[in-house]
Amino acid sequence: MMRTIAEINDKINHNNAVVMTAEEVKAKVADVGITKVTKEVDVITTGTFEPMESSGAVINLGHTDPPIKIRRCWLDGVPAYSGFGAVDLYLGASCAAEVTDGEEMKERGGGHVIEDLIAGKSVRVHAQGQVTDCYPRANFETTITRDTINQFYLFNPRNIYQNFIVGVNGGDQPLFTYLGPLQPRLGNAVYSNSGAISPLLNDPDLQIVGIGTRIFLGGGIGYIAWEGTQHFPLQKRLPNHTPIGPAATLALIGNGKQMNKRWVRGCYFKNYGPSLMLGVGVPLPVLNEEVVVRCAVQDKDLVAPVVDLSIPRRVRPTFGLVSYTQLKSGKIVIDGKIVRVAPLASIYLSRQVAQELKQWIDAGKFTLTTAVASITKEGSFLPQDSWTKF
Template identity: 75%
Template sequence: MKTIDEINDKIGSKRAVVWTVDEVKTKVTELGVAKIAELVDVITTGSFEPMESSGAILNLGHTDPPIKIRSCTLDGVPAYAGFGAVDLYLGATQLVDFAGEIGDGDDRKERGGAHVIADLIAGKSVTLRAIGQGTDCYPRATFDTTITKDTINQFYLYNPRNLYQNFIVGVNGGDRQLYTYLGPLQPRLGNAVYSNTGAISPLLNDPDLDVIGIGTRIWLGGGIGYVAWEGTQHFPLQKRGENRTPIGPGATLALIGDAKQMNPNWVRGCYLKNYGPSLMLGVGVPIPVLNADVVARCAVQDRDIVAPIVDFSIPRRVRPTFGLVSYEQLKSGKIKIEGRTVRVAPLASIYRSRQVAIELKEAIERGEFLLTEAVSSLPRDRTFIPQDRRQMPSLLED
């Protein structure tokens, strides 16, 4: 048995033994769970994937005369201004809105909030245009300027839903190409796309959230972040296998971190054709080796984790599936669906996810990243509540 305080003492004196979760999975057969638990203090996990339920809080500072912002755009992307006078929230998937200024060939159509966030983190200037409400204490009517991360007060990410604990595999059994949040899906089962990284994904290595909780310090976009709350659509009651990993979308996390500290290499705007913008984000989660059970959970392999194959050609909340497939099969590049071989690719970057785990490992080894005790456990009893039309008879009558 170890404690986080003991592990932090070793980190502070640069004596901590840190392995990536890949190293654990590689060596567990040779060394065994008990030996690794004795040797290793921290196991690092990482992910680099589109996390569209993300966004940034910005405080601009007051103008002279003051303004109470009613509406605002940042490089043409609307930001939400329903907070204090100069507080804004910029969502990653918010589309650019140039009010007719964009032509058919203008590539600015493929920009959104994620790109503005990434530009600010990279130190670039962003154009701000604001309209004021006009009150006695905030009389200014308009405000146009350029900002950088150094010319505003607060700039931090608050992401309502990141790090899905498992997800789905998307396919298209219809006759036309579909453009989805997983990217293009070709007709007649022409391809398959998955978005989770399987056995190296952070929450699949702590399936019952025994060590990850509210207040857990994480590596977020190259800087320091924290688990702020359960994520939206948090569904820990998802059906699970014998190894406790969910067979579909399970737990999620809400994350927070100072964007001024982040590295543009790990925060990038992207655009999914005919779907919209999203934020490619690197997230690293350290798992303290408090006992052998922690190592046993981190020893889970891709062959032992499955995800459902979902047909996006049916435009319903609950879509038909073609059964379950293991991540070992997915990572081979080909899967079988009803006897047919279908090529498959990840939306997440498996290579860069591993690099996140390595960067976090190195930060801990340098004594630059200490662990935190969770201040509260994440809930394990959340159900998933849909908004079905059958629950609203008045809509059916319409």
Template identity: 80%
Template sequence: MRTIAEINDKINRKSVVVWTAEELKARVAEVGVTQTAKEVDVVTTGTFEPMESSGAIINLGHTDPPIKIRQCWIDGVPAYSGFGAVDLYLGATQVSESVDGEEMRERGGGSVIADLIAGKRVSLRAIGQVTDCYPRASFETTITRDTINQFYLFNPRNLYQNFIVGVNGGDRPLFTYLGPLQPRLGNAVYSSPGAISPLLNDPDLQVVGIGSRIFLGGGIGYVAWEGTQHFPLQKRLPNRTPIGPAATLALIGDAKQMNPRWVRGCYFKSYGPSLMLGVGIALPMLNETVVAHCAVQDRELVAPIVDFSIPRRVRPTFGLVSYAQLKSGRITIEGKPVRVAPLASVYLSRQVALELKQWIESGDFQLTEPVAPLPSDRTLLPQDVWGGSQLAID
């Protein structure tokens, strides 16, 4: 029906028709897929949720005399320094080593990244390896996003295509990456915003690929690669949506362009720090199949209910539940009503999709052709620990 080049031409002429995912779903319910496909060019999706497999690449610039940094702390949070002399990687879940009060102990890499994006000044302490070309042994300073060279997010795993619902069937509270889970099925927590989530609207990754331009943290980013734990072979419903965690994306984007509204540090009690991140993807409506996939509703999407009280890699489940049921605020597990709440902000997820729509309509955001498809055949390999020595086989 249409190409990305044709859509971009319409963006340039400001004649493009852009709808959010919710607007597309409502239109399909009214007039059907065929008519809707004739009317719309682009559909915007979004999510705002914790994405702990995130971090920032930072280049400080050289000191005088130069230093080859081997240990570094930014606002008390260790940053990895095992490559270039003044190149650093600050992980979102890295924990502060400061002991100056409970607030600092709850502060992690995500909070430091968010502060830098907000233009705040943060402290830096570095220890160097003394060499002939890098004679300096240490230094301390303060930095902002404007006093460093490169500052960009490189996130190994974002945008899970579906996830799980966490519950606790045990007899004590559990503190997890989904937040606190109360004993004896006292509550349930889900992560994905459901039918507005980016990859649930492109279940077979037909239009999203390596090189796709995206909304990342309020700035422009790109799909850099498949994400870690990318698992497109997850079991799927007839509508092609997965029944649990499936595809993931590695994302990259210039943090100096990002907006602190869409990048926020957070902390999970007795679990650790993380990063709340807004991500949106604009899906080109190339044909009726793409439109039909975008028409999926919350009642047609499911997630597994996983019991975190069993400390194993593969945990038992209480079956599948639809996102329509999850968003009602209460589900039933083995005849018992259970309170349920989202970890993602559904409201802010909608706002991401709306802001991206406005960018496109104003001509400030164009779509890109993927330079390569995302793989469709990845499996998940477990890592088992063996006692004693292992036999090496050439």
């Protein structure tokens, strides 16, 4: 059986498309089989809600009178990059505030400012300009909201890892990492991916998603813009095509003015820095039976490597692979020791992302797009080593 995206969109527009979340599809496949699900279901929705620190916002403030060519700028004390257009800025989600007014500011970063703008709150701007004949102004201070600036859109260089690691600490001292605190002597373990409901683990060969694919991004409509940074589709894979560690990533873009603060939240990792929790949902059109076969994957069929972050090297030792069924049980066994484990991704909110996207499609508010180009399946993962002397 074959469908086209145009046929599915026609059913969406007439409110008679059958949409199920990835979790619902897995249960139905177990009940009635692949072939019957393929015939009955038109769209499968996936979702995740997890930290995505390689995110940020493009902001155009609008010109002042007299005009200013901004070369240094702070939004609520967080530096924003200003090395391009005169009043264009890029605010990185993991950039930390430089101005500290107590503990609240100390733990504040770009992700918190992005959340505030999406929520409609006011943000303070302090800018310094390069004085030229056409841009004579040297300084500028104001307060902005999302409604008083021209463009405000998220452009995220690396989101939704196809898989990730499980972090542990085999050393003797606590570690404060991008996965949060790791207790010494294998005191705990943390994983970051939502497993079988995560978008790219349901399309492991990137056959459905591509450049131009419309997605749920932060509670608004977004698009896949390109491969993500550190995109590594050549990662080793299981027979079901899913990777055994970090693999594909995507660059995403979407209008911040349309997003919802429920799905975009600034966060802070103790002694590591600020980041951004972000909800992303990807619809998978059921074009053929192979789509359902890949979406039928269960947590027991997916694995992640247990990595010892106490070793200060790029390539760290591992304690082998564990399944997402084991991870979601709350305990794993490492070298004969039972280790408690917790997710950094919110499994509950990941499910809610997939559910909300399903509701949008059911209501005819969200249609599917055909990718204009594929995400590359090639590409090496290049390191930087200081062997060359100048």
